[in-house]
Amino acid sequence: MPELPEVEIARRNLVRWLDGRRVVRAEADDTRVFRGARRQDFASLQGRLESLERRGKYLLFTFEGGRGLMAHLGMTGRFLRRPEGVPVPYSRARFYLDSGEVIHFADSRLFGRMEPCPASRLYALDAVKELGRDPLAEGLTAGQLQEALGTSRQALKVALMDQGRVTGLGNIHAAEALYRAGLHPARAPASLSPAEWARLADAIHASIAFGLEEQQGDEPAYLEDGAENRFLVYGRAGTPCARCGATVESFTQGGRTTHCCPQCQPLHPARKPPDGRRKTAARRR
Ligand SMILES: [Zn+2]
CATH class of the missing domain: 3.20.190.10 (MutM-like, N-terminal)
Structure with missing residues (x-):
């Protein structure tokens, strides 16, 4: 953890x-x-x-x-x-x-x-x-992130957890950063627009800053020890997304359980939902 x-x-x-x-x-x-x-x-x-x-x-x-x-x-x-x-x-x-x-x-x-x-x-x-760039110790811009991940043929979240590309993110903070950025974990890295790389870089820094704030103090508390889950999407499958109310989903990716919101993190962002599901879900809240 x-x-x-x-x-x-x-x-x-x-x-x-x-x-x-x-x-x-x-x-x-x-x-x-x-x-x-x-x-x-x-x-x-x-x-x-x-x-x-x-x-x-x-x-x-x-x-x-x-x-x-x-x-x-x-x-x-x-x-x-x-x-x-x-x-x-x-x-x-x-x-x-x-x-x-x-x-x-x-x-x-x-x-x-x-x-x-x-x-x-x-x-x-x-x-x-063999470690890649460290977002906190070395900084990470949108351009550097795209350079590190853009050529990967793996799914976006799997590439984000590849310590040889960007180092420090594991299953939790990769999921959190993708949620914050509104990007589906299974997106192909090559499909991301410059604006999406920028959102993801910002989201990585925000997720790390949140983690530092949460964990400060002499006695670290890990979820495995029964610490309260204060993450936005990690470990929240089956519960309503805090942002849109849709049910958070989970699936297996690269041997790990991934959590994401199907509305906030569309797999095909350019395609508008034909039945207007997205709007209905947003209005429901
Ligand atoms: Zn959502």
Whole structure:
């Protein structure tokens, strides 16, 4: 579930928690969070945090001495700060600070990933070097969005979730951005007009801004944990669209469940509905 906004909030929290502090001890349990990586190197992540960058859903730590860490939250991963001695369920790795606090990486389902490596190699890691443009860290204009997605033969939403094109959007924020832009998830990217690319770029930024606002604070709350669903269309199949009152639909696309409003996000936008269904639905509200 964590997408760009949740990972960005984690980044901001970690920067704040580590500001002016030193990591005096680092330890990690033997779990599959470290699959393919050298878990024993985690213990060398000590001293001051020099920088913490985010690309898409990846966090890239640089500690003093040039020691680096790549972290991905997976589905249920989160960083939590607790006083020393307070147990944290599903804690998989820990930074002990000179303040007596501990930053835990907790992950119940173990889809998260950690890879310690020299900081100079962080952007050369396979997972990181192939990432496309990050809308928040690097900016994303309508032209850049069209350049990244316009040649894709995949459906628009599938292309939007392709981390090699634009990075950071997952199933939730891709659905939200398309709803905000009034674009059907199954549209062919090549069919979008310049005005539609502009609407989609604006919608991506709006969806990220909404997510950042929603998730701010020390304790992230994911839908999987029973957090209230405050999204506009994601997870709302069978309920009335907040904008037009039509029933939100869901279907499977690229192996994932997609949600959209059939009235606000027409699959064939140029074609007027012959029976005037659209007007009737709008008037009903
Ligand atoms: Zn609608």
